[in-house]
Amino acid sequence: MPEPETAGQGKAGSCPGGAPFGAWVLLRRLGSGGMSEVFLARPADPARAAERVAVKRLLPELAQIPDFIELFRRETRIASRLAHPNVVRLRDSGVVDGRCYIATEYVAGLDCWKVTRRLSRQGRKLGLGPVVRVVTEMLAGLEHIHNLRDDAGGILGIVHRDISPSNILISREGEVKLGDFGLALLPSEEAETRRRRRLRGKIRFLSPEQIAGAPLDARSDLFAVGVLMAELLLGRSPLQGDTDLAVLSSIRDVRLHLTDDFEKHVPAKLRRILLRSLAREPSERPPDAGAMRQELLDFSYRTGLHVGPRELAETVEALLRPGDVGDAEVLRYTLTPSEDQPVGPREPAVSESTRSVPTLQYRIRKRDGREFGPMPYARAVDGVLTAEFTAMDQAAINDGSFLPLTAVPGLRQHLPLLGQTTVSVVLPLQPDRKGRVEEDTVAAVFLTLAADRETGMLAFEEQRLRKEVYLVEGHPLYVSSNVRSEQLGDFLLSTGAIRPTELEMALAVAPRYGGKLADALVAIEVLDPVTLFELFCAHLRQRLLDLYLWTAGEWTFYRGVPCDQELCLAPAAEDLLRQGIAHTLAEGEEEEWWSTTAPLDVFPAPRPRPPRDWWTLRDAEAAIADTVDGGMSGVEALARVQGRLPDADRKTLLRAFHFCLTAGLIATAWG
Known part of the structure; x- marks a missing residue:
C-alpha cells in the first residue's frame, strides 16, 4: 500500500x-x-x-x-x-x-520513498549499485544507533522500530541519513503505544515479532531493512495484501511475493543476503547491522557494483521538482512532526466523506414471497445468524434487484455450514471422517487430525449451533461460527476494545468493505491495524477453545477443502491443543477432577497420537510420562512424581496429569 x-x-x-x-x-x-x-x-x-x-x-x-x-x-x-x-x-x-x-x-534533498515513487512513474527503478549504496549507508547509521552506550559504557539497546523509505533521506550531495527517532528513543511500552498510533502507510515495515508483541532487539530493524531493500529492488513491497490486516498476516507468516524478475535480475548472493534478513525467526537473520553491512559491501566490491555518493546525488538532482528543497514536505520526514496522535479520550475518527455516505439498506424476500425490510446491514446479519433468513431466500440492496442470498458476499459469509458453509467452499458429497462428540470428545478429534497432519474442513454441529475449523497439515488456521455471541463485534464489545456506537458505525459502512467488519473498523480508524489484528486472532482462538467445551453433537471432516481467508491463525497446532485441553479443566476445579481420577489405575498409553516426541513436554508432564507404569493408582503416581519434583506445587501437577491423560500419553482403568 x-x-x-x-x-x-x-x-x-x-x-x-x-x-x-x-x-x-x-x-x-x-x-x-x-x-x-x-x-x-x-x-x-x-x-x-x-x-x-x-x-x-x-x-x-x-x-x-x-x-x-x-x-x-x-x-x-x-x-x-x-x-x-x-x-x-x-x-x-x-x-x-x-x-x-x-x-x-x-537535509536538502529527497527521502527514499519519493525517489522510488518518482522513478516508478518514469518506469524505472534504482539500479543494483545505488540500492546497495543506500542500504549499506543506512546500515552504518543503524549500527551506530544500536551500539549507543550510556555513561557507564553499557549498551543502551535502542531499537529504531520505524525503518521505512520516508525515514531514509538522500541529500543533493548523495549522503544517506537515517531520521525519525521518536520511537527509537522511548522505552518499549511508550514506543509501542505511539508506534501503533502512527502506522498508516508503514504497516509493511513491521517485523513478525512486532506484530506478535514479542520483545524486540536490533534484529527487528534488520527485517525492516530487508523489506526496504526488496522494495528498492522490486519496485514494490514483497509483502502483499489488499488491506492492512492482510498485510499483517503476510508479515506474521513471512509470505513473500517475489517476481520472476527478482531471480532473473538480482544476483544469487544478493538474494541470499536479502532473504536472510527477512527470516521469520530473529535468530536466523544477520546478528547485527554491521554484519549485514559487511556482507553487502563484500558483495558490491566483488561484483563491481560499488558506487559512491555521486551516483545518488545525480539521481536526486534529476528527480527534484521546484519547491522540493526547503519545502516543508521534506522536513516533515526529518522529524515526522504530524505523526503523533491527539492526547485525551479517543473519539471515532471518521472522515466527513464517510459520514456523508448513505448506509446500505437490505431487503429480504422469503421463499413464500414475504418481504422484510428495508433494514440495516446489522439487522440482516442477525437474521442470517438466527436462521430467520436462510440460503433459500433472496436479498436486495437499496433499490437493486433480488439475488440469491448466497450471491450477496456480506450475508453469504454468515450462512450456516453444509447447506452453505460460512466460508464459501464446495464440499464433497460425503465426509471423509465423522463421529459423535459424546464418543470422541473435541480434544480427541483435534489430536487425531494433528497426528495425521490432515488438511481440510472440520465441522461441528449441535442442534442449530455450527462451527467450521479449517486445518492445514493438522494446524487449525480459521474458525467460523454461527453462534451469535461469537461474532467479531460482540467479542470486541466484550473486551472493551470498542464502544457500541463505534460498532454501529462500522456495521453501517461494512457493506462497502465486502461485509468485513474488521476492514471497516480499520477504515474508519476506530482501531489501529495491529491492535485489531491481535484482537481478531484472539477472537479466532476463543472460537476454537470454546469448542472444547462441547459435550454433544456431530462432527464431520472433509479432506482437502481449502480455506481462502486472508486473516488466519499462525500454524501452532501444539499450542492450540494445549490451550484447548487446559480449557476443559476450569481454574479451581483441579481437586474435584482429581477426586474422580485418583482411584483409577494409570498406565502408559501403548500408541499415543500424536506420539510423545511430537510434544514439547514441560517438566511435570515429562515426569508423569516417565513415572507412570502398569499397576499403580493415580494416588501412587502423584506421590512418585512429587518425589521427583519436590518444588512443584500441587495444582501444577494435577493440571499436568490432566494434560497427559487428555493428550493420550497415559491412560486409566479401574483397578
Whole structure:
C-alpha cells in the first residue's frame, strides 16, 4: 500500500519576518501533531542567517505536564549522543518560555520513498549499485544507533522500530541519513503505544515479532531493512495484501511475493543476503547491522557494483521538482512532526466523506414471497445468524434487484455450514471422517487430525449451533461460527476494545468493505491495524477453545477443502491443543477432577497420537510420562512424581496429569 504523496502537506503558515524563539528565528510553521509542532528556522545570529534547521517544540497545552516534559527531555538526552554521518544530527535543545524544543539538521534533498515513487512513474527503478549504496549507508547509521552506550559504557539497546523509505533521506550531495527517532528513543511500552498510533502507510515495515508483541532487539530493524531493500529492488513491497490486516498476516507468516524478475535480475548472493534478513525467526537473520553491512559491501566490491555518493546525488538532482528543497514536505520526514496522535479520550475518527455516505439498506424476500425490510446491514446479519433468513431466500440492496442470498458476499459469509458453509467452499458429497462428540470428545478429534497432519474442513454441529475449523497439515488456521455471541463485534464489545456506537458505525459502512467488519473498523480508524489484528486472532482462538467445551453433537471432516481467508491463525497446532485441553479443566476445579481420577489405575498409553516426541513436554508432564507404569493408582503416581519434583506445587501437577491423560500419553482403568 503506497504512502500518499501529500502535495499540500507543506503549505503551512509562515511567520512574516520570522518569530524570535531563543537562539532561533522561526520562519515557517510546518505542521503539528498531538505532542509537538515543527518550524523551519534559522539562527538568530545574523552571521549564520543562511543556515536552516527544523525546530520541534512541545505544544503549549502539554508544556506544564511533567510526563510529557520528561518524554521530550529523554528524547533529547539520547539524541544528543547520536554523532554519525549517516544519522540526522541534533543541533540544539532547551527550553524557551517554558516550551521544550529540539532543533535538528535540515537535509536538502529527497527521502527514499519519493525517489522510488518518482522513478516508478518514469518506469524505472534504482539500479543494483545505488540500492546497495543506500542500504549499506543506512546500515552504518543503524549500527551506530544500536551500539549507543550510556555513561557507564553499557549498551543502551535502542531499537529504531520505524525503518521505512520516508525515514531514509538522500541529500543533493548523495549522503544517506537515517531520521525519525521518536520511537527509537522511548522505552518499549511508550514506543509501542505511539508506534501503533502512527502506522498508516508503514504497516509493511513491521517485523513478525512486532506484530506478535514479542520483545524486540536490533534484529527487528534488520527485517525492516530487508523489506526496504526488496522494495528498492522490486519496485514494490514483497509483502502483499489488499488491506492492512492482510498485510499483517503476510508479515506474521513471512509470505513473500517475489517476481520472476527478482531471480532473473538480482544476483544469487544478493538474494541470499536479502532473504536472510527477512527470516521469520530473529535468530536466523544477520546478528547485527554491521554484519549485514559487511556482507553487502563484500558483495558490491566483488561484483563491481560499488558506487559512491555521486551516483545518488545525480539521481536526486534529476528527480527534484521546484519547491522540493526547503519545502516543508521534506522536513516533515526529518522529524515526522504530524505523526503523533491527539492526547485525551479517543473519539471515532471518521472522515466527513464517510459520514456523508448513505448506509446500505437490505431487503429480504422469503421463499413464500414475504418481504422484510428495508433494514440495516446489522439487522440482516442477525437474521442470517438466527436462521430467520436462510440460503433459500433472496436479498436486495437499496433499490437493486433480488439475488440469491448466497450471491450477496456480506450475508453469504454468515450462512450456516453444509447447506452453505460460512466460508464459501464446495464440499464433497460425503465426509471423509465423522463421529459423535459424546464418543470422541473435541480434544480427541483435534489430536487425531494433528497426528495425521490432515488438511481440510472440520465441522461441528449441535442442534442449530455450527462451527467450521479449517486445518492445514493438522494446524487449525480459521474458525467460523454461527453462534451469535461469537461474532467479531460482540467479542470486541466484550473486551472493551470498542464502544457500541463505534460498532454501529462500522456495521453501517461494512457493506462497502465486502461485509468485513474488521476492514471497516480499520477504515474508519476506530482501531489501529495491529491492535485489531491481535484482537481478531484472539477472537479466532476463543472460537476454537470454546469448542472444547462441547459435550454433544456431530462432527464431520472433509479432506482437502481449502480455506481462502486472508486473516488466519499462525500454524501452532501444539499450542492450540494445549490451550484447548487446559480449557476443559476450569481454574479451581483441579481437586474435584482429581477426586474422580485418583482411584483409577494409570498406565502408559501403548500408541499415543500424536506420539510423545511430537510434544514439547514441560517438566511435570515429562515426569508423569516417565513415572507412570502398569499397576499403580493415580494416588501412587502423584506421590512418585512429587518425589521427583519436590518444588512443584500441587495444582501444577494435577493440571499436568490432566494434560497427559487428555493428550493420550497415559491412560486409566479401574483397578
